[in-house]
Amino acid sequence: MTSNEATLEAIRETQRKSRVQVERIPWSELGPEFVEIWGRNDPENPQPEHMEIVGMNGSGKTYFLCTILQERMLVRDTPTTIIATKPADSTLRSLGWPIVKNPREAHKARQVILWPDTKEIGAARRAYQRKEIYEYLSKLWQPNANTIVAFDEIAYVESLSPEMRDLIEMYWREGRSQGITVIGMKQRPQGANRHMSSESYWTIAYLPKDHDDLERFAELFGSRRQWMPILESMDAENHEFLIRNHRTGVAYISWIDIPLEPIAPEAENKMGTYLGHQNKRNNDL
Ligand SMILES: Nc1ncnc2c1ncn2[C@@H]1O[C@H](COP(=O)(O)OP(=O)(O)OP(=O)(O)O)[C@@H](O)[C@H]1O
Numbered sequence: 001m002t003s004n005e006a007t008l009e010a011i012r013e014t015q016r017k018s019r020v021q022v023e024r025i026p027w028s029e030l031g032p033e034f035v036e037i038w039g040r041n042d043p044e045n046p047q048p049e050h051m052e053i054v055g056m057n058g059s060g061k062t063y064f065l066c067t068i069l070q071e072r073m074l075v076r077d078t079p080t081t082i083i084a085t086k087p088a089d090s091t092l093r094s095l096g097w098p099i100v101k102n103p104r105e106a107h108k109a110r111q112v113i114l115w116p117d118t119k120e121i122g123a124a125r126r127a128y129q130r131k132e133i134y135e136y137l138s139k140l141w142q143p144n145a146n147t148i149v150a151f152d153e154i155a156y157v158e159s160l161s162p163e164m165r166d167l168i169e170m171y172w173r174e175g176r177s178q179g180i181t182v183i184g185m186k187q188r189p190q191g192a193n194r195h196m197s198s199e200s201y202w203t204i205a206y207l208p209k210d211h212d213d214l215e216r217f218a219e220l221f222g223s224r225r226q227w228m229p230i231l232e233s234m235d236a237e238n239h240e241f242l243i244r245n246h247r248t249g250v251a252y253i254s255w256i257d258i259p260l261e262p263i264a265p266e267a268e269n270k271m272g273t274y275l276g277h278q279n280k281r282n283n284d285l
């Protein structure tokens, strides 16, 4: 072996060793642990942990969101609002949470979907959504708000006005100090408010549809070379996703293997348990 060949071989060996191994674990196994550790990196001092979820339409983002928020309700009963803006979405409806049209009603419920609905179209529709969502988010901004706010389509909501964009940026940057956990979902990372990625503790990504997207998705996790092959190995048919905690660096490929059954907030809270966890209503968030 020449010295050049030896160097090349040494480089290859380093690359092989640095290749990230990501285990495949179904959500029925990962979920119970996830719901315990989400926002409790230091159990003595629980801190909100924001999350970003990216995937093309139909990949399973809303299904994942509904599953984890239902688990969080069952185990920790955390107050939660999902902000929905699509004209229709059967996945959101299958969660079984109350769907309310205006901020007043949303503030009264513990777990709720705020879906400002109007018969208007075009600019009038956007103006209506802008007013209702802005009012909701402004009022929610309080010390110890202790709540989760999930944007089903964050890029759309941000596009409603520059003021909305600024307000959402403040949620990403400073929400944690108010006890607010932010979840943002979008179809592609491009054009995202950079705070969405830099402030997220958790990233969830589905298999992108083309090579350009694959590069952008991989960059959310780290080096393209390491993460592109992992993303490419996922099975879109099975709604597989990659989930990574950025603080610990731990990542898994998973898929939701438990059906999403509608559970109304009040009804379930009397039920008391979920996958072996005790329901801790009002004890902690
Ligand atoms: N793990 C799963 N098991 C079974 N069906 C699933 C699963 N994940 C998603 N689906 C189904 O796939 C369809 C699309 O899922 P979902 O609504 O979550 O997509 P999405 O990523 O939110 O898409 P969009 O960007 O268009 O909102 C739904 O009909 C949903 O029921």
Ligand SMILES: [Mg+2]
Binding pocket: 061, 062, 063, 089, 091, 152
């Ligand atoms: Mg969706």
